[in-house]
Amino acid sequence: MLSEFLLSEMTRLGEQDALPLHRQLYEALRRAMLDGKLAAGERLPSSRDLAQDLNLSRNTVVAAINQLSVEGYLASRVGSGTYVNDSVPRALPGQASRRAGGPARASAPVGRLSARGVALSTTFCATELEVQPFTPGIADFSAFPLTLWQRLQNKHWRMTYPDMLDYASSGGHAPLRRAVADYLRVFRSVQLDADQVIITTGTQQSLELCARLLADHGDTVWAEDPAYWGAVKAFMATGLHIHPVEVDTEGIHPTEADNAQPPRLIYLTPSHQYPTGAVMSLQRRHQLLATARAHGAWVLEDDYDSEYRFSGPPISSLEGLDTDGRVLYMGTFSKVLYPGIKLGYLVVPKAQVAAFKQAHYDLNRPGQMPQQAALAEFIEMGHFSSALRRARQSYAERRHCLLQALAPVLSEHSDGPRITGAEQGLHLCLRLPSQVNDQALAQRLAQQGLTVRPLSAYCLARQDLRGLVIGYGYAPLADIARYGPVLAAAVRQELSEPPTR
Numbered sequence: 001m002l003s004e005f006l007l008s009e010m011t012r013l014g015e016q017d018a019l020p021l022h023r024q025l026y027e028a029l030r031r032a033m034l035d036g037k038l039a040a041g042e043r044l045p046s047s048r049d050l051a052q053d054l055n056l057s058r059n060t061v062v063a064a065i066n067q068l069s070v071e072g073y074l075a076s077r078v079g080s081g082t083y084v085n086d087s088v089p090r091a092l093p094g095q096a097s098r099r100a101g102g103p104a105r106a107s108a109p110v111g112r113l114s115a116r117g118v119a120l121s122t123t124f125c126a127t128e129l130e131v132q133p134f135t136p137g138i139a140d141f142s143a144f145p146l147t148l149w150q151r152l153q154n155k156h157w158r159m160t161y162p163d164m165l166d167y168a169s170s171g172g173h174a175p176l177r178r179a180v181a182d183y184l185r186v187f188r189s190v191q192l193d194a195d196q197v198i199i200t201t202g203t204q205q206s207l208e209l210c211a212r213l214l215a216d217h218g219d220t221v222w223a224e225d226p227a228y229w230g231a232v233k234a235f236m237a238t239g240l241h242i243h244p245v246e247v248d249t250e251g252i253h254p255t256e257a258d259n260a261q262p263p264r265l266i267y268l269t270p271s272h273q274y275p276t277g278a279v280m281s282l283q284r285r286h287q288l289l290a291t292a293r294a295h296g297a298w299v300l301e302d303d304y305d306s307e308y309r310f311s312g313p314p315i316s317s318l319e320g321l322d323t324d325g326r327v328l329y330m331g332t333f334s335k336v337l338y339p340g341i342k343l344g345y346l347v348v349p350k351a352q353v354a355a356f357k358q359a360h361y362d363l364n365r366p367g368q369m370p371q372q373a374a375l376a377e378f379i380e381m382g383h384f385s386s387a388l389r390r391a392r393q394s395y396a397e398r399r400h401c402l403l404q405a406l407a408p409v410l411s412e413h414s415d416g417p418r419i420t421g422a423e424q425g426l427h428l429c430l431r432l433p434s435q436v437n438d439q440a441l442a443q444r445l446a447q448q449g450l451t452v453r454p455l456s457a458y459c460l461a462r463q464d465l466r467g468l469v470i471g472y473g474y475a476p477l478a479d480i481a482r483y484g485p486v487l488a489a490a491v492r493q494e495l496s497e498p499p500t501r
């Protein structure tokens with residue numbers, strides 16, 4: 001019954017649009033769920049059975065199921081299969097299905113979100129408890145030199161000539177692009193001219209721009225598994241097929257099965273994998289570039305927290321190893337200055353610069369020129385370096401304090417609690433044994449006023465990771481000293497309980 005519906009949907013979709021098979025199956029399954037043919041809570045047939053019934057390869061079925069899991073339609077339960085998520089909305093009784101690519105959009109009822117809108121607003125959502133001790137990904141913006149910044153802003157507003165109130169053309173304010181290029185050349189070994197720098201409103205916009213300009217709807221993007229939610233959302237929003245590729249201690253590690261899903265884009269965080277903290281080894285970097293070359297894929301390097309390196313050898317950018325202009329490098333001022341500054345940068349290969357600037361101007365109508373001018377001066381006058389030096393010192397103390405608090409819960413066993421990714425950035429990852437329910441543990445900690453993120457919540461397809469992603473950037477040292485032991489005690493209690501879940 002289900003397979004008949006899926007087959008007829010796929011046939012219709014194949015005739016209507018030249019969609020690849022995994023995309024046809026994805027659309028057909030999604031339609032089955034929205035129409036209630038697969039009800040909330042219902043178990044999906046195994047990928048093997050589906051492949052047999054539909055005469056498809058197992059890879060095709062797994063790709064469609066993975067994408068639906070990433071978008072929150074399906075959820076896997078260890079050892080018991082894949083189920084339709086309870087939050088999947090049903091089409092209203094009597095309401096015509098909106099068929100992909102069909103003309104029904106005009107007749108869709110007012111007020112109903114698109115399927116993409118549902119996915120974007122229900123999966124990988126940030127919580128309101130964003131800023132509490134141990135929230136990962138947030139810097140201590142209370143340390144930002146506000147008075148100095150206000151003075152610089154005022155100066156540039158006073159000096160502003162009418163052109164500065166216009167949209168920002170040519171990729172942004174030239175002195176800021178020069179300052180960014182100088183910084184990246186020296187500190188991140190990025191090979192670039194200032195002309196290749198495009199100022200964006202941050203990594204989110206850089207990613208969306210790359211996805212729009214370098215891939216078409218339905219193309220495959222490889223994303224690290226576990227992954228940065230913001231990137232996943234950018235790819236969902238641009239209609240890409242997200243193929244999760246597992247990360248190990250040396251970073252992203254594509255297998256034969258992954259290579260059977262050729263990517264158009266590969267998104268990674270090689271200096272400090274988000275969230276596990278793995279540093280991509282040199283050998284893996286060369287392999288990844290060779291793989292990208294073989295697939296004709298673009299590589300999107302998100303270097304989101306490389307400014308803070310506390311121990312271990314310095315890690316240069318992946319872009320610095322690129323010999324054929326396929327890496328697009330992006331960074332953000334969110335972590336060094338403050339998140340609401342909404343300024344970041346994208347470094348585009350020379351041959352694509354004109355296209356990116358044109359599309360950025362047309363799609364995003366960039367602005368904030370007086371703010372960009374103030375930031376350029378902030379960097380040129382050495383205030384950026386001083387702010388960074390102070391922040392590094394302060395985060396190093398917080399990190400040390402957190403590591404000390406967690407030391408008693410660590411174990412020598414390979415599957416026991418251990419810390420990864422503490423050499424860099426504003427967070428570390430406390431890996432926990434696979435029987436621990438990290439989501440319940442994070443919820444219990446939230447009730448005590450501590451926000452940590454369960455590692456399993458960052459996983460796209462894999463089931464094997466448990467742990468806590470713990471930030472030390474936001475909370476002052478005194479809070480880390482006070483709450484670190486509370487966190488450690490909760491973990492210890494969790495570990496001493498019999499594994500009933």
Ligand SMILES: Cc1ncc(COP(=O)(O)O)c(C=O)c1O
Pocket residue numbers: 137138201202203204205228230269274302304331332333334339343344
């Ligand atoms: C991996 C990663 N990239 C980028 C960002 C920030 O990007 P944006 O410039 O959009 O604030 C974050 C923020 O937490 C992040 O964790």
